[in-house]
Amino acid sequence: MSAAPQSRATPVPAAPDDANDLPASVWPEAAERDEHGVLVLGGIRATALRERFGTPLYVLDEDEVRRAARRTLAAFRSAAGAHGAQARVYYAGKAFLSTEVVRWVMEEGFAVDVCTGGELAVALAAGADPARLGFHGNNKSVRELERAVEVGIGSIVLDSWIELERLAAIVERRDARQAVLLRVSSGVHAETHDFLATAHEDQKFGFTLEDAPAAVARIRELDGLEFTGLHCHIGSQIFGTAGFRESAARVVELHAELLAGGDIPVLNLGGGFGIAYRPEDDPTPIEALATGIVDAVAQECAVRGIPVPHLAFEPGRAIVGKAGVTLYEVGTTKPVQVDDALTRLYVSVDGGMSDNARPALYGAQYSARIASRTSDADPVLARVVGKHCESGDIVVDAEHLPGDVAPGDLLAVPATGAYCFSLANTYNYVPRPPVVALRGGEARVIVRGETVDDLLARDAGLTATPTEGNDMPRMSQRSETT
Template sequence: MHASENAPLAPDWLELPSDTAALDEGVWPVTARRNGSGELELGGVAASELLAAHGSPLYVIDEQDARGRATETLAAFTDAFGAIGAEVELHYASKALVTIDIARWMAESGIGLDVASGGELEVALAAGIDPAKIGMHGNNKSRAELERAVSAGVGCIIIDSLGEIELLADVAASLGRVQRVMVRINVGIHASTHDYLATSHEDQKFGLTREAALDAVASIRASASLELLGLHSHIGSSIYESEGFGAAAARLMMLRAQLLADGPVPEVNLGGGFGINYLPSDQAPDIRELARGIAAEVQRVCEETASSVPRFVFEPGRSIVGPAGVTLYTVGSTKTVTVPGESGGERDYIAVDGGMSDNIRPALYGADYCVRLANRVSDAAPRLVRVVGKHCESGDIVVNHDYLPGDVTVGDLLAVPATGAYGWSMASNYNYLERPAIAAVRDGVARVLVRRVTIEDLLAYDAAWNGKASS
């Protein structure tokens, strides 16, 4: 039954659940289950145990799930592109979520890292990642960031503007290095995603047009301290259709065929942005089918242009760590709101101890998530709910629409899945809320990856604080 038949305020895509305790395997981490008491377990650790040890709210990362997705993604692209005679390298997109441990998980899975700032680069280097397997992005890299990247031996720096070429060439020359670079190109593909996430249309800050890219390549080839490694494209984030990647690959390969007349273009980087399931109704692409579809398009264009097949790089992030993450909250208050009018109805507002400070995506992008009661199961009838945070904003919404048992009350625990990507990495301390810790779970053991940022930590930044409360 569609939820709107039961609750007028529910969207058409929301199904009325037959079991409010069910955990959809397409949304939850691989180890998520209900134990004998009905409590949610992640990696063999109960939700209540996690919050008792590490505080609420809490980001939880299923290590087995994250490592498994990294391995599966590498195998999918290696097999698909191996079938057309191409080598593949993956770089995990650090912006999704990076800690020293997570960077090491990726390296141990055979994956390099993509960083987009000096800070992300330092995390990668602190994790012991081979600098040759690091690619550095950024539309406004400072001289200091470029000096650090070049001196560390970063394998590739992605050029984002014509002005960056001269700056990087000077940095590399001053350090006595020849730096390998790629040119980021706007291929004109408009991904089916939020405008803020679409990164390859013309009127935005990233990359170069095709015409400017030709000038960039000529400048790089004329520089004694730069080496052209290849071309880069990233059409957006949270993309569900494979067609966009195929079209981008075709345009990039056509440009490469033109550039080959004047010199080698050994690599092509097609970025990442593969979508995941946030809701049971979502249909994220199968990673093996996606890889085969892109490889087939590449092979076709190479044959049409009589050009060699290059080496490929991809930058998955969300699709590896997003489904591995769950955020746990504690319910602080509940209220029922009745909306008047012909299409009116009732909705329960469930307020938790976090909100837009630990997951800005619903407020920023209108992103939808789902929610489950975590500390118990209930046979109470399902009620339409909106899970909200405790910030001074009406848009402070964690889950816009879902069903929970009608007896959810103060002190209950809630779990929101698919929060591994961009929750912690985009978090803030708005309203001076503490920033949640990140705990990794595996084989019945939980350990802290990043500790909680406490009120005392925040006060320590205030130059007027004397280390104690005033009387």
């Protein structure tokens, strides 16, 4: 994986009053420090987690995930109920998917959105009811669609003419009937990174508003396909409701037009709700988002004299993002004189862009704290970097850490529950970390980490089983047993 050049123009954040504090907006609700200054997550000291599982380590607070799921579901159901409609909330599995997480969100009343055959397999392995699954993706293969129809998936979101005809052939051959939605691009440009905006015209997802009526007409003439509604997703990590409201207006206009051809029970407006990655971030509370989006749909429906359809939403990051914390061990530190007025301390950790690719991909910003102790040292401007052979291998671009941060310190980066594990890779043959879930003062591995032997096992050039000497631990890993 080669990183794009990382901008060095990131504004320098103001030094915090206390470089040991844990801002509530970015840390799990149960995060705290004990009497020795050690970070405690889910009732367990971070140093104990390092001793037991090693570093790098993804830590996921199960109670935080469940709390966010309940709050989100209640917000959308309340907002829809105020207009006589129902709301279904799908968990967007691409944010973080494992069998355990599937079980958590489904127990909290969610459906689950998958977008590949692999994600579908994980959901099914978790025991998910296929009727509570939705299948996304811009290039679903024949094999993936065959499997989805075979298991009785709840809905498939069609993304292109080819996919429409591909699915039509499958259901005809199987004498099956499949509920489908049509993904449309509303043309609304979300205020987010270009790579996260998904509803502008020049990108790969969905049908244009102009082409959608013909596609819906084709679906309706096929006995094996049941058109249940439109789907629109405008992007990710969005603050505020303006983009959602404008998109809703355009999609409701199309929805009203299509009603002439028959009932349309569902309107799916996607997800993309932002979270705080740094203390200065100010995301819109989920209750305000839900009310604003649903009110906008209701207003547009009222103008056209049509009933409010049942609504569906697909949050992912908003459910797992804040629940995740990544633990690293500091390996080296190095002061670098940037210019006459600025010195930056480079803090190298035992992970990097292999466990968090988002800073390299999007210029994503994170914060960090020493987790193994507190410090009275004056804070200094630091950049937390990884161990990979890329100058863009940055974990935290700009943060103030205590000036005495040193090798052996345990460093914690909050708000890493979404897209870090999902995008993890083995660049430079660095094994991927395990994921440990915390609940009730207990920790358990929910995704096993890799070792170098795991990576060598895939190398077809080896003529024998890797030797014991090659079974190197994953960084400073101690044990992954429960």
